[in-house]
Amino acid sequence: xxxxxxxxxxxxxxxxxxxxxxxxxxxxxxxxxxxxxxxxxxxxxxxxxxxxxxxxxxxxxxxxxxxxxxxxxxxxxxxxxxxxxxxxxxxxxxxxxxxxxxxxxxxxxxxxxxxxxxxxxxxxxxxxxxxxx
Ligand SMILES: *[C@@H]1O[C@H](CO)[C@@H](O)[C@H](O)[C@H]1NC(C)=O
Ligand SMILES: *[C@@H]1O[C@H](CO)[C@@H](O)[C@H](O)[C@H]1NC(C)=O
Ligand SMILES: *[C@@H]1O[C@H](CO)[C@@H](O)[C@H](O)[C@H]1NC(C)=O
Numbered sequence: 001x002x003x004x005x006x007x008x009x010x011x012x013x014x015x016x017x018x019x020x021x022x023x024x025x026x027x028x029x030x031x032x033x034x035x036x037x038x039x040x041x042x043x044x045x046x047x048x049x050x051x052x053x054x055x056x057x058x059x060x061x062x063x064x065x066x067x068x069x070x071x072x073x074x075x076x077x078x079x080x081x082x083x084x085x086x087x088x089x090x091x092x093x094x095x096x097x098x099x100x101x102x103x104x105x106x107x108x109x110x111x112x113x114x115x116x117x118x119x120x121x122x123x124x125x126x127x128x129x130x131x132x133x
Contacts, residue, residue: 027124028125029125030125030127031126031128031129032126032127032128033129034129034131035133036104036105036106036133037104038103038104039101039103040100040101041098041099041100041101042057042100042101042112042126044096044097044116044122044124046097046098046116047096048096049095049096050118050120051071052071052072052118053069053071053097053116053119053120054069054116054117055067055069055070055097055115056068056113056114056115056116056117057099057113057115058115059081059086059110059112060110064079064081065079066078066079066086066099066112067079067090067092069094076092076094078090078091078092085107085108089101089103089104089108090102097114099114104130105130106130106132108128108130109130110128111126111127112125112128113125114126
């Protein structure tokens with residue numbers, strides 16, 4: 001289906017990576033355009049979560065916490081969010097911390113903020129736009 005080709009039409013707005021600094025991730029914003037009803041995965045770019053890492057995913061203007069991983073505290077959850085808008089739609093990869101939003105609707109457009117704390121500190125924003133078919 002042609003649909004597949006539109007799914008990951010994303011571009012990197014601001015690639016202000018710090019080069020050559022160990023364990024330090026620069027803040028950046030990545031924009032993604034998703035077709036309504038499709039899925040999108042927000043990648044942490046982490047190959048394996050370290051034991052002392054905490055990973056938080058927040059959504060929207062009020063930075064509502066929608067997912068959290070804390071290996072040490074054995075926390076691993078996703079949240080349905082305000083008005084249960086994320087109910088049954090979030091998948092967390094327990095190896096990388098990447099977050100997948102399935103069956104996306106316009107109500108899921110907005111900014112998703114990734115915060116990793118621990119040995120590696122990183123903050124990254126994904127700006128997700130949703131288009132009708
Ligand atoms: C990244 O953002 C944090 C707070 O959001 C800030 O303290 C830090 O200086 C920023 N780092 C870079 C490299 O811009
Ligand atoms: C990670 O997910 C896989 C498959 O869903 C599961 O088999 C495994 O037990 C999970 N590991 C942890 C640490 O939760
Ligand atoms: C996708 O979401 C719509 C409403 O937002 C719902 O009607 C539909 O059943 C969902 N599809 C799947 C496959 O979950």
